[in-house]
Amino acid sequence: MTQPMLLSEGLTQTYLSGGRELTVLNNITFEVERGGFVAIVGPSGSGKTTLLGLLAGLDRPSAGRVVLDGHDLADLSEDDRARLRSEKVGFVFQSFHLISTLTARENVQVPLELRGEPAEARAEELLERVGLGGRSHHYPTQLSGGEQQRVALARAFAARPQILFADEPTGNLDAKTGAGIVELMMELNRELGTTLVLVTHDPELAGKARRIIRLADGAVVEDHATA
């Protein structure tokens, strides 16, 4: 039996808010197989982003555990988790989160540089791949939203991650540009065999995934494969 790429087991997150305990995520359990494409959907406040953060090891859960490519995140320190991310994880954010003081190419280089790998040629190649070949010296403010997200995508795939987390990647983009971005993500998913975990409240975008996990009030209410 092959090991799943991602395992979430009894994942629970509670916060103290105004003296009251607030359960944001309640006993979430699921697996994602290698090369899979999962969309996590749900209304605002259903705990999607919190779940994504826990899955990527950006935060620690109150209970339950996350196993990423065989590594139980609970056993790892913050820096170990950072190292694990640099090796296996890519990110795409709703608001792009490019480093504004770095050029497009430098942004793409960051994950490679952190791992001490040759970065420049690969970054150029990826920018070419996302259609920004001539823009590598531009700063984020000099790029449109769609262009910025394409740079973010190039960055996400730069280190050939085994899993890519995307948080509303098209949320700040118009429909056409958004669709282009999703196309790109799926192409890269196919080409590189990267596992995709996508958080969105856009049903059309979710429809492109091979599996949909629906959250409501911090719990999984639906988990099914698409046609």
Add this chain to the structure above:
Amino acid sequence: MKPGFVFQLAWRESRKARRRLLLLVGSVTAGVAALVAINGFTENLQVSVAEQAQAMLGADLELGSRQPFSERVESLVDTLLTGTPPGRKAAVTSFAGMAYVGRTEGARLVQVRAVEPGYPFYGSITTEPAGRWGNLALGGRTLVDGALLAALGARVGDTLSLGEGRFLIDGVVTNVPGDVGVTSAFGPRVYIPAADLEATGLVRFGSRVDYDLYLKLPDAAVAQEIASKYRLSLRGERVRIETVEDDREDLTDALTRLGNYLGLVALIALLLGGLGVASATHLFIRQKLDTIAVLRCLGATARQVFLAYLVQALAMGALGSLVGATLGVLVQQTLPLLVADLLPVDVEISIAPRAVLLGIALGVWVATVFALLPLLAVRRVSPLVTLRRATETTSSRRDPVAWGAALLLAASVVGLASVQVGSLRDGAVFAGGVGAVVLVLWLSALGLSKGIRRWFPSGLPYLWRQGLANLYRPANQTVTVVLALGFGAFLLSTLFLVQHNLLREFRLGGTEVVRPNLMFFDIQPDQAGPLSDLLETGGFESPPMVPIVPMRILSVDDRPVTRGRVPDDDPLDDPAVDSVEADSASGPRPIGGWAARREYRSTYRSGLTDTERLVSGEWWDSTAATWDPGTPARISVETDVARELGVELGSSIVWDVQGVQIPSRVTSLREVNWNRFQTNFFVVFEPGPLDRAPQMLVSLTRVDSAAARGALQRRVAERFPNVSAIDLAQVQQAIEGILDKAVLAVRFLALFSLAAGVIVLLGAITTARLERLREGVLLKTLGATRRQVLWILVAEYVAIGVLAATVSIVLSSTAGWALAKWVFEAPYRLPALSLVGLTGVIVGVTLFVGLVSGAEVLKRPPLEVLRTET
């Protein structure tokens, strides 16, 4: 819209950014504090001088001379004192001599003051035990400085020998009005009754003696009038006259000038603060672009938005100035502790309203003027930014208003400096200097960021490259930080270098040629032999003694020396007394000036010493035996004095040596290094002409251990009571003590500049903090460990720190060299090791401040990046 809108906007707009605005406040605080402190202290000083002037002089009039007063002067004094009630006079005779306490066998060079009863007529000299001053007149007793008792291991009740005289130490002098505390370091004061002066036998031929006569006039109100009436004629008698008013004016002028120049150091702190205001405003506005654009979309005019932010800056400047002024008043209380020993008055500290108001006004002005330039950009923010950030780049065309603001800024710096120094020229020079240093620092910072970009060290590990690249990336802080840090460091290291080089001159070089460190002077010719014997039997070297012959100039190239400009109806004139002026009407144009009138203490010898260098003419090759009494004596003159006198090779000078005329001819000019502990002379005669002139001798020797030096001085003091000794180690200590104290005050103020620099640094880093925070957290999300993020920060701040340190040290080395060459005329050497240390300190401070404010980057969990929306 109402003007109230501007204020409302200013207030509401500040809510979210108060922390950053507080940095604006902090920027001006240090400078205002330093200014208020130093200016307030100067004001207090002026008041104290005015109040204590009479006590400082101790009389209505003081006559002073290097020689006993002539009959003409004595009779003038008698006339002045006639009246009802009659005036009074008291003479004080001062000279250096050896004090010796037999019980402890301690000997020390002291300043003896033989005082006549009555002195001082105003103010009082306090003693411990109290009230002993009046007993001095009883005779046979002395009052001394506390320092002397410590040096000799003596106590009140011991017997003190001065020359041939014996005195009971009756008490310690605790306060003498008008006396500068540190001078006692050169020679503790010993007061003896004038009646016992003869008994000491110390005032002999050739001794350097100051004769002062203190007068209490029948009518004190006419003192000034008398002084101006007789000043010139008295100058002819080589007597200077001083009044309370002269004293007060001189002192007030000197102290005010000193205060003003110290204030410049404080002003630098304020200007650095201004730099902080400018950079904080600049970055602040950048982050406010969205807000400004939204405001513009909603219909606020460019003017309103500009004014709202200007009001913010003004308010912060005012707040910072108020805090600074309060701090300054507190600091003002501590200044007397630093400088008390350097001042002739007891300063009473009180809040100086003028200084406080001036400080606040300057603070607000600096904050406004420096904020203006970056604020002007607000007017050009397009409302379009709300839709698309990229349009933020405002048109590159130069804004004429910005030129105006820049001009105002430059004019303000010149103006502020001129007001502080009280002279437009000095103000402009200062502003020019500050401008030059800022320019060099700015160019270096710019060069660094451009250079790193151009020749990027791509071979370095990623973290270093990332850190270094931060130096040129958008929103970098290179220029601000280098300027802020560099200026503070420049000031401190210049001070350090000057002090170091001045002190080095006086230190005994460990590996250098063995130099003499003990000097005996006032040796009478008949004592020369026995003293040499004493030295030699003690095993000390006894080089030939140096003769000293006091003399004055009668004429230079046949031009007689005047006694100053004498009015036709000389009020002192008495037909019975001949005066040199009598000839001056007919003969060649007389010469005057200090160099012509002063007393020369010349020597004669056959060779040059190692502190002299012949620059023109020829040295004589003669001995006393070869001198032809028919020819003028050949002399060698020091170059500076030659210039003052207007003599050159071949000039003739006629000397008055104790009434005997000695003609001479200048046959060579010499340069002299006066900084060596050596007997140096303005004028050296060839051997022969002065052999029989009345003279005294000086002997130099070297004794390595302090104990042996003390013992030798004691033995000489016992055998030759009139011979005085100077111990170089003591002189060095005294000079270092004074220099240390003077430098301490300046350094204290310079610290404020460094403080201002650190606040600006903090401001620059904090303002760029958000950027860094986002970047750091993102890097962590992308898999960077805390260590990696930390190293990036370290690389950036080390690079900036090294640059700031290097540039400021190079600048200060140049400035120090210029000061040494043109102001102090001393040789200059760089203390390499200390400078490396200083570099380390500057880099350390930068790194520390950078990492402290960057610590948050390391702490923030990466999840936040998902939550923060731009």
